[in-house]
Amino acid sequence: MTKLTHSFSLSLVAAGLLASTAVDAQSIAIINATVHTSTEQGVLQGASIIMDEGKITAINPAKVDADTIIDAKGQIVTPGFIGSMNQLGLVEVGAVAGSRDGGDDKASIDFDPSLAFNAHSSLIPYARKGGITRDVITPQGGDSIFAGLASVVDLSGEFASEKQTHAALVVHLGEQSKGSRAMALKNLVDKLEAQQQKSKKKKDDATPSTEDIVLTKVLAGEMPLLVTASRAADIIELIKLKQQFSVNLVIAGAQDAVVVKEQLAQASVPVIVSAMESLPGSFDSLHASLDNAGKLEKAGVKVLLSIAGDASHNVYQLRFDAGNAVSYGMTQQGALKAITANVADVFGINAGSVAVGKAADLVMWNDDPFDFKSHVTKMFINGEEVSTEARQDKLRKRYTTDSEMPRAYTK
Amino acid sequence: MMQKFAPSLLVVALGVAIAGCQDNDPQDEKVTINKNPYPSTYKALKSTTTLITNATVLTGTGERLEEADVLLVDGKVQQVGKDLTAQADLTIDAQGKWVTPGLIDVHSHLGAYPSPSVESHQDGNEMTSPNTAEVWVEHSIWPQDPGFNRAREGGVTSLQILPGSANLFGGRGVTLKNVPAHTMQGMKFPDAPYGLKMACGENPKRVYGRKGVLPSTRMGNMAGYRTAWIGATEYKRAWDKYDADYAAGKNPEVPHRDIKYDTLRGVLEGEVMIHNHCYKAEEMAMMIDLSKEFGYHAGTFHHGIEAYKIADLLADNGSCAALWPDWWGFKMEAYDMVQENVAIVDAVKNSCAVVHSDSDTTIQRLNQEAGKVMYRANDNGFNISEQHAIKWITSNAAKALGVADKTGSLEAGKQGDVVIWNQNPFSVYAKAEQVFVDGAKVYDRYDDTYQAQSDFLLGQK
Numbered sequence: 001m002t003k004l005t006h007s008f009s010l011s012l013v014a015a016g017l018l019a020s021t022a023v024d025a026q027s028i029a030i031i032n033a034t035v036h037t038s039t040e041q042g043v044l045q046g047a048s049i050i051m052d053e054g055k056i057t058a059i060n061p062a063k064v065d066a067d068t069i070i071d072a073k074g075q076i077v078t079p080g081f082i083g084s085m086n087q088l089g090l091v092e093v094g095a096v097a098g099s100r101d102g103g104d105d106k107a108s109i110d111f112d113p114s115l116a117f118n119a120h121s122s123l124i125p126y127a128r129k130g131g132i133t134r135d136v137i138t139p140q141g142g143d144s145i146f147a148g149l150a151s152v153v154d155l156s157g158e159f160a161s162e163k164q165t166h167a168a169l170v171v172h173l174g175e176q177s178k179g180s181r182a183m184a185l186k187n188l189v190d191k192l193e194a195q196q197q198k199s200k201k202k203k204d205d206a207t208p209s210t211e212d213i214v215l216t217k218v219l220a221g222e223m224p225l226l227v228t229a230s231r232a233a234d235i236i237e238l239i240k241l242k243q244q245f246s247v248n249l250v251i252a253g254a255q256d257a258v259v260v261k262e263q264l265a266q267a268s269v270p271v272i273v274s275a276m277e278s279l280p281g282s283f284d285s286l287h288a289s290l291d292n293a294g295k296l297e298k299a300g301v302k303v304l305l306s307i308a309g310d311a312s313h314n315v316y317q318l319r320f321d322a323g324n325a326v327s328y329g330m331t332q333q334g335a336l337k338a339i340t341a342n343v344a345d346v347f348g349i350n351a352g353s354v355a356v357g358k359a360a361d362l363v364m365w366n367d368d369p370f371d372f373k374s375h376v377t378k379m380f381i382n383g384e385e386v387s388t389e390a391r392q393d394k395l396r397k398r399y400t401t402d403s404e405m406p407r408a409y410t411k
Numbered sequence: 412m413m414q415k416f417a418p419s420l421l422v423v424a425l426g427v428a429i430a431g432c433q434d435n436d437p438q439d440e441k442v443t444i445n446k447n448p449y450p451s452t453y454k455a456l457k458s459t460t461t462l463i464t465n466a467t468v469l470t471g472t473g474e475r476l477e478e479a480d481v482l483l484v485d486g487k488v489q490q491v492g493k494d495l496t497a498q499a500d501l502t503i504d505a506q507g508k509w510v511t512p513g514l515i516d517v518h519s520h521l522g523a524y525p526s527p528s529v530e531s532h533q534d535g536n537e538m539t540s541p542n543t544a545e546v547w548v549e550h551s552i553w554p555q556d557p558g559f560n561r562a563r564e565g566g567v568t569s570l571q572i573l574p575g576s577a578n579l580f581g582g583r584g585v586t587l588k589n590v591p592a593h594t595m596q597g598m599k600f601p602d603a604p605y606g607l608k609m610a611c612g613e614n615p616k617r618v619y620g621r622k623g624v625l626p627s628t629r630m631g632n633m634a635g636y637r638t639a640w641i642g643a644t645e646y647k648r649a650w651d652k653y654d655a656d657y658a659a660g661k662n663p664e665v666p667h668r669d670i671k672y673d674t675l676r677g678v679l680e681g682e683v684m685i686h687n688h689c690y691k692a693e694e695m696a697m698m699i700d701l702s703k704e705f706g707y708h709a710g711t712f713h714h715g716i717e718a719y720k721i722a723d724l725l726a727d728n729g730s731c732a733a734l735w736p737d738w739w740g741f742k743m744e745a746y747d748m749v750q751e752n753v754a755i756v757d758a759v760k761n762s763c764a765v766v767h768s769d770s771d772t773t774i775q776r777l778n779q780e781a782g783k784v785m786y787r788a789n790d791n792g793f794n795i796s797e798q799h800a801i802k803w804i805t806s807n808a809a810k811a812l813g814v815a816d817k818t819g820s821l822e823a824g825k826q827g828d829v830v831i832w833n834q835n836p837f838s839v840y841a842k843a844e845q846v847f848v849d850g851a852k853v854y855d856r857y858d859d860t861y862q863a864q865s866d867f868l869l870g871q872k
Contacts, residue, residue: 094741095613103759123740276772279526286871313740320779323839371839372782375790381811392739396791399719404630407720 028383029066030362033077035059036369037354038341041331049077051360054382058138060354070364074294075377078336078369079156079353080133080361081318082343084304085252085272086311088127088135089117089153094310101142102312103147109191110210111148112165113139119153119161123312125390128155131369133361133381134345138170138226145172145184146191149214152228152349154361156381165349168250169218173238174229175284185237192245195219221248224346226272228252230284232259239267250346255285257301258292265300270289270346272370274308275325275335291403294329303330304346305338335370359383436662442653444673446682449549453588453598455849460484462499462726463510463831471512471805471820475798481510483827491821503845505831511801512821513589513828513848514777517686517733518713518767522587522595523548523572525556526771527867536575537582540640541619541626544607544670546582548574552595557865559598563589563854564862565775566830566843568749569600571812573608573713576688577618578624579635581608583674584686586812590848591863592848604684604813606710607674609636611689611698612744633697638720640705644676650676670810678707684735684813685710690744693721695710711768713813716745719755731763731811732756735773736783753781753803754788754795765811766803777804782837797837827851 002083031048050058087102101116141147151165195215217223242249252272277288296303322335344352351359360383367374376388396409461483468479480495523535536550537543573584584606587598595780620627649666656663677683689695702709711731718732739748757764766781768774785800809819818826827850833842846854855861
């Protein structure tokens with residue numbers, strides 16, 4: 001556990017299992033790669049990367065020394081992409097209630113759906129096809145504005161998946177299906193103020209509740225306060241809230257963030273947006289546009305990209321969203337960071353860039369990873385090679401393979 | 412335009428009742444059902460003779476021409492080829508750019524489920540009875556839906572609006588030209604056949620099963636269709652008999668009129684095309700048998716997540732399959748998605764594979780949706796070219812809508828529906844730069860004059 005330097009906890013059970021697999025890990029070198037580092041180093045041509053014990057241990061060492069050496073032959077290597085704002089591993093089929101665990105009517109500050117995370121979900125190998133190696137699973141919530149706690153999982157698809165819980169407290173503000181958004185915001189402010197008062201009075205021997213722990217971390221700026229809101233006026237109010245409580249505010253949805261992009265940049269508030277939203281879905285998003293991600297980036301806002309709509313089944317498309325963001329004004333490097341390093345920064349994930357000490361989550365591509373013509377040629381999570389074969393491939397093969405026998409015999 | 416058809420049926424029917432209905436009586440005025448009571452008022456925008464030069468042209472017929480020209484005259488494609496010498500009022504140098512037919516989306520709910528998607532705008536599905544064949548989605552369309560403009564900016568020049576999928580029979584769809592207008596009639600594609608939306612599977616049985624009415628099961632769905640077609644068959648027979656008796660000089664009683672059955676009768680007579688929301692292989696196979704039981708064509712299957720399991724059957728039946736590249740997992744019936752579905756359906760002789768959106772966002776990127784399929788299929792043993800894949804969103808889509816004689820390809824005489832792309836349209840970086848409908852420019856990415864804006868967004872701060 002000493003390897004964990006950030007403030008978030010790692011599931012003890014998962015960490016134990018991980019440690020046991022890491023012992024067997026072989027060191028791997030990728031050589032002759034075009035490495036998109038997602039750091040200030042930009043793109044490295046003809047580069048080599050060494051992975052060992054689950055981490056990137058060297059970039060361009062003087063001498064390449066590893067158990068396995070893979071010649072990329074000039075192929076592009078990127079950090080694994082990081083999804084967010086979805087229920088990967090918490091849903092199998094959207095309309096099958098029993099397969100949905102991302103929300104609960106009673107969900108509140110202490111709701112942690114990661115307890116239900118299913119590493120064997122059929123969505124996970126499919127997501128890997130899109131170069132996704134890690135994901136911020138986000139509660140859907142319930143009746144309260146407090147949706148619950150986000151967690152970070154790796155997409156190895158093994159029960160030993162790394163699971164980083166308490167990655168953010170998720171709160172739903174803005175447009176309400178009934179009642180006023182003012183009341184929703186007041187509930188959040190009241191909760192934070194009450195916790196501040198409680199902390200001042202707190203007796204030393206009191207055992208804190210999960211809610212106390214979460215709110216204390218939020219107020220200390222140690223846990224992001226991830227708020228969904230869209231309307232520019234709401235975003236202004238949230239910036240005030242950040243200033244009042246010194247919270248680590250992140251705004252998701254943020255369809256009209258472009259209207260207040262300077263204020264967001266000034267207040268250092270990252271936004272999680274879909275690059276593909278271009279319609280005024282409500283009066284909160286009259287400024288939705290394909291140009292917005294690029295405009296936010298240009299204004300100096302830290303931008304993270306996530307998928308609109310059914311983000312769990314479609315997270316594999318994240319790279320195409322990044323491509324569209326580039327097409328409509330984002331820089332290539334900015335779009336890459338928006339699905340790697342920026343997500344890692346905001347959620348305290350030790351991955352998302354090709355740098356020594358980061359998790360060895362690497363993806364090799366036969367062509368531009370943001371365009372349809374490319375596909376994953378090799379993929380590593382925590383330094384171990386993983387497959388991109390999914391149930392969908394089995395089905396395709398079954399129905400495109402000639403056989404005298406019924407299809408059911410083709411496996 | 413003069414009303415071609417008889418006046419109010421009610422007035423005529425009363426006249427018949429008063430006069431009695433002896434076959435030997437003098438004939439009353441013939442009652443004819445007006446099949447086009449909400450006629451198109453569409454007029455193409457002003458156009459000039461336009462020559463697009465030096466482009467990579469995907470014709471929509473399977474051809475790819477390099478350094479080729481496209482000539483639009485009087486709203487129509489007049490010529491496609493190299494080194495055209497025609498005099499044109501407007502010449503567009505499209506060196507390095509790609510030109511395709513205007514894209515066609517066979518499955519959209521724009522205008523009926525418009526943006527903003529507020530409660531007052533939920534006009535896409537009359538979810539009050541499992542059979543609402545009597546509704547026409549054109550009566551719900553709000554032409555100010557900003558989604559029409561966004562779709563045009565993505566190169567969509569024609570689209571079919573369908574009612575939703577909660578009902579066994581959801582009602583009539585309508586095909587539109589994607590031009591800005593402030594009435595539905597101003598967008599209505601002249602002489603395009605009507606569609607009838609049907610739906611299989613989970614939606615009808617879930618929506619009506621909860622209300623405690625048929626259907627609550629898939630067998631209930633089938634019973635519902637069959638009952639309706641029996642009624643439609645009787646209705647058609649009654650009207651055919653009326654027409655025949657009248658033609659024979661008799662004065663027959665006018666049959667009862669039912670607008671629900673008008674639509675189903677239109678299907679039985681081959682005038683209204685079926686557009687069937689249907690995901691699963693076994694259900695599509697039964698819908699084909701159902702069509703044979705009652706003597707109509709099963710039409711186009713929409714969504715068809717499992718179309719790849721019955722590609723042969725679909726082609727044998729002459730059915731198009733309008734599919735997503737990759738949507739899945741939102742319902743059990745959408746669980747068996749494969750990314751190569753369109754390509755597998757397409758690979759069979761006489762197939763008709765279509766990429767559709769069913770979405771106000773992916774309709775803006777049908778080219779990308781088709782690109783996903785093409786590249787994933789080519790990763791897995793297919794060899795699909797751009798000139799072939801473009802058919803999925805142009806000529807095959809036009810066939811599914813019954814307008815292939817009018818649009819969907821760049822051939823002499825076809826409507827001048829054209830898109831100029833900044834590059835290969837199957838790239839994530841492709842953008843429609845100029846869009847033409849019936850020879851008239853309706854969108855220009857670099858000229859605000861040709862960027863339409865909805866009333867709704869005008870003046871919003």
